[in-house]
Amino acid sequence: MSAPENDPVRFDGRVALVTGAARGIGAAIAARLAALGATVAAADIVPPEEWEEALPAGDGHTRHHLDITSVRSCRNTVEEAVAAHGRLDHLVNNAGIVSRGPAATMREEDFVRVIDVNLTGTFRMSQAAYPALRAAGAASIVNIGSTNGHIAVLDTLGYCVSKAGVMHMARVLALEWARDNIRVNAVGPTIVPTAMTQDVRANGDYMAEKLASIPLGRMAGPLDVALTVTHLLSPAAAMTTGQTIFVDGGVVMR
Incomplete structure (x- = not known):
């Protein structure tokens, strides 16, 4: 059955730029956006041969080389996406x-x-995308945070601080850019089985303790994160801005 034309979680005719889209959470978000009708500009610093084949071929999606630590690279990526697709409606700040x-x-x-990479890169990309998002008329941004940005976690100081920053950045940008009809939210996953967590997932003691801290008793999957991100980007969340939604099985409720 085809989706109704007024389905509030569809993205037909809209363009979304996803950073860190080569694999893991970013690839899942890009694939979910594409499945919901978006044209996706997928960006990453990862070499082409290391990308997951997450996006369907022949649907107009594009890939872009992005160095999130470079202001020029961020601006170029936005310019390339707009040149390729004519507009930009959504930004997912996932690179980290x-x-x-x-x-x-x-x-x-x-x-x-x-x-x-995590904090200043999110600022660079948001600032670079701002003019195009403002021109879209009803745009949205989602920053990928983490439960580590809400609770203290051993031996990950930089990561914890950076993720706390991107989640608070969503609140500040939501306040500043509401007048431009740009909504800004964040999503905070618990541990997700990706390349970034491969080292700690190989540690049985760590994983036993980690899973014990998650009331639902499992890791979040990339699709779990993607489903929440696409909801927040979509018109279904038209009155939601400045929020962080934790996809964590209940970790931060205690």
Whole structure:
């Protein structure tokens, strides 16, 4: 059965730019947007041969090389997406990295690198996309945060601080850009089985403790995150802005 034309979670005729879209959560978000009718501009720094084949071929979707640490690269990516598709309606700030280790011995460059990619990169991309989103008339942004940005987690200081920042950035941008009819929200997943968590998922003791902290008793899947992201981007969430929705099986409710 085809979706009704007035389905509030459809994206027909709309263009979405997803960063960190080569694999994992970003690839799942890009695929879900495409399934709901969006034209997707998928961006990542990952080499082409390492991308997951998440987007259907022949539907007008595009891939873009993006270095989230470069203002010029962020601007170029937005310009390429608009040139290819004529508009930009939605932005998903998903690109991110993690560096683990005790705060007392963490190298400054490792801390700064995580902040630069996760937090400042989200700022760069949002600022670069702002003119196109404002021109769209009814646009939306979702930042990918984490439960680590809400609760204290050992040996991930830079990641925790950066994710707290992107979730609060959503609130501030939501306030500033409401006048431009741009909604801004965030999604905070618990642990997701992706390449970023491969090291800790190999640690049985860590995983036993982690799963015990999740009331629903399992990790979040990439699709779990993608479903919430697409809802927040869509007209179905037209009165939702400045919020963080945790996809965490209940972690932060306690």
